[in-house]
Amino acid sequence: MSYNLIFDHKLPAILRQIRSIKKFRQPKFYAVAVGRRVGIYRSWPSSKVQIQNISNAKYKIFDTHKEALEYLETTPKETPITSEDVKIASDTKSKRNKYQTVYIDGSCWRNGSPNACAGLGIYWPGSPEKNQSLTIDGKQTSIRAEIWAAIMAIRQARSLGYHYLYIYSDSHFVIQCATVWIEKWKRSNWITTAGHEVKNRYDMMALDEAVKSIQKIIWRPVVAHSGVFGNEEADRLAKAAIAETLSKRSTSSESQSFDPLINDGLEKCDEIDKTQ
Incomplete structure (x- = not known):
């Protein structure tokens, strides 16, 4: 009986933790609107390279690809493409x-x-x-x-x-x-x-x-x-x-x-x- 009481008491907290973990693990879309390479990236390290040392870099993180794409298409481009582009x-x-x-x-x-x-x-x-x-x-x-x-x-x-x-x-x-x-x-x-x-x-x-x-x-x-x-x-x-x-x-x-x-x-x- 005491075991059930302890489990019931902790269950809400456990469920909140699970939901929090799931939300944290949800894939993100990193949209770089102003940077070395404009685009949508699937990881922070790959997007970070594009904005490092760019003083006017513009980027945002989204839950969906559609939102990230809309951000790119509506954000004015402020930097010219590099000579290698x-x-x-x-x-x-x-x-x-x-x-x-x-x-x-x-x-x-x-x-x-x-x-x-x-x-x-x-x-x-x-x-x-x-x-x-x-x-x-x-x-x-x-x-x-x-x-x-x-x-x-x-x-x-x-x-x-x-x-x-x-x-x-x-x-x-x-x-x-x-x-x-x-x-x-x-x-x-x-x-x-x-x-x-x-x-x-x-x-x-x-x-x-x-x-x-x-x-x-x-x-x-x-x-x-x-x-x-x-x-x-x-x-x-x-x-x-x-x-x-x-x-x-x-x-x-x-x-x-x-x-x-x-x-x-x-x-x-x-x-x-x-x-x-």
């Missing part, structure tokens, strides 16, 4: 609310090998029904996956009636192609300064066509695997497409010997060589 087109505050945000990423299992498998991920914050996890046709490389992630995201945006886009990508190569190099290549009839034909020329032409089909795109570079939530989700979607394709390969009669390699290959997706 790709130059991003600016926009007026009156137009800012018209923009839709999308994160893209490409990935490739065994990049450059005969049995490579490439996939792309398209992540729309707050709209899971729009997310895409796809593999690509043709040559299977990481750079083609990155290019087609951009193309497919823009095509999808157009089909949804979107005219203004923020595209977040960890491929500075694709951003440079879309904003600078493609126009130069067109003027040189798709010949590089070294006198060679541009690699992935027809993919680049498709990217150019997609970019011109929409009214305005603002490209925003992010650092891969740095804790930016949207980028991590796009990466996850790209790898999910690869995993599904590899799983189908392993169950086909002609690919039974391929099965033991699937997990090993996926673990190395983070070590992708994102060159041509």
Whole structure:
């Protein structure tokens, strides 16, 4: 009897402690609006790096990704992008609310090998029904996956009636192609300064066509695997497409010997060589 009385007496306090622990452990979203790299991070250490020694840094912590994203989109940017960043087109505050945000990423299992498998991920914050996890046709490389992630995201945006886009990508190569190099290549009839034909020329032409089909795109570079939530989700979607394709390969009669390699290959997706 005395044991029950003691337990009943302490139960409310115990329950409060449990609720407090659960609340403390709930994942947070760290939104950096003014800092070295604007973005949403999933841990304090990764976000702290972006604001250290920035006198006018602006950041907040939120319980949901949606709140963090709204904070980024409504907070005026006060610092220019550093010299190592790709130059991003600016926009007026009156137009800012018209923009839709999308994160893209490409990935490739065994990049450059005969049995490579490439996939792309398209992540729309707050709209899971729009997310895409796809593999690509043709040559299977990481750079083609990155290019087609951009193309497919823009095509999808157009089909949804979107005219203004923020595209977040960890491929500075694709951003440079879309904003600078493609126009130069067109003027040189798709010949590089070294006198060679541009690699992935027809993919680049498709990217150019997609970019011109929409009214305005603002490209925003992010650092891969740095804790930016949207980028991590796009990466996850790209790898999910690869995993599904590899799983189908392993169950086909002609690919039974391929099965033991699937997990090993996926673990190395983070070590992708994102060159041509």
